[in-house]
Amino acid sequence: MAVSMGYQVGQQQVPAITDKRLWVIESEFANVLQQSRRGGNTLSAALRDCWDGVDLKPATKTFRVHASEPHVCLSGAITPSELLALVRRRDLLNGFVNRFLMVWGERTQVEALPRRAPQARVEALAAEVVDILDFTRSMSEDGGRTVLMTMTDKARHRYASLYQRELNEDLGSTLIDSLLERRAPMLLRLAMVFALTDRTWQIEEEHIDAAMAWVRYATDSVGFVLTGGQQFAITVSGRMGSRPNLRLLSSQGFCVAQRFGGGLLWSSSAGHCR
Structure with a gap:
């Protein structure tokens, strides 16, 4: 996570990160959906904030780090059956899913030994x-x-x-x-x-x-x-x-x-x- 200001872990001072760009490649997007379904998990809200470009400030009492002006991209892959099984109707209507550009992909030929x-x-x-x-x-x-x-x-x-x-x-x-x-x-x-x-x-x-x-x-x-x-x-x-x-x-x-x-x-x- 890109951190806006430095913070301290024990006696060690961790410097601030100025480059706020982050590209996440999740080959199993089902993992993201499963995490967001857990009670109290804020992943869905955080990803929506990333798309909007607002500062990320998790509401935690300890280890209070935040990222200002984040620039985050998430590329994921999932099968239609997994998507329909894991996405709740609330996620379909609350703006979480529509922040992703959904494109169908398929192979055009079968090669046993690709070159x-x-x-x-x-x-x-x-x-x-x-x-x-x-x-x-x-x-x-x-x-x-x-x-x-x-x-x-x-x-x-x-x-x-x-x-x-x-x-x-x-x-x-x-x-x-x-x-x-x-x-x-x-x-x-x-x-x-x-x-x-x-x-x-x-x-x-x-x-x-x-x-x-x-x-x-x-x-x-x-x-x-x-x-x-x-x-x-x-x-x-x-x-x-x-x-x-x-x-x-x-x-x-x-x-x-x-x-x-x-x-x-x-x-x-x-x-x-x-």
Whole structure:
């Protein structure tokens, strides 16, 4: 946990942590749900605060540490059956689950002995990530940690149009609507990431469209999972489906289902496949 101020353990003084970024990878997201179900456990509330970006101040009488301005990301994996069995209806409606971008994943082929990805390809991807990180560090204002990102006029108009219509569309189910209530802020966060991968501090219309493709896919994923894999009669911008549309992202310029070692590689750069 990133600590805002130093604290003392016995006679040892633990210094403050200034880098408040934390990326948690939980391959068994069921563990998180089981922990949050325990009486008196504050994990659900803490994760909601992380998404909102507010200071974390656990209400404990001893070892009172806290984190200011945390920047936390949690990536989890879970099967639909586990999700439906462990998530309580309260979690579905209180804003806990809808703070996660839920996307359906499936393999497109079966390989008994997957081949390793070429080392040159791995190094090229790593170099590109480093280049993006260097860009974000070098452009910070006056050496500060926060930079204001803006949108072009076309991006603003595109987002406003989506916000007035599809992003606030009634999907005909109180439960599904509650799980997708944060589609608009999710879209903006994704568009920001896509802009940064293009080494620009300005969000353009194509970044909004690329982010909207993911939001639409997440919308399909939620409907598919909550109906147990059966066909869900929900019309979203003229789309009807019995499962998430795996071709949707590809149509938006994403490189979908490229073999990368034993898994799948999803990549995008403002809608351009590379």
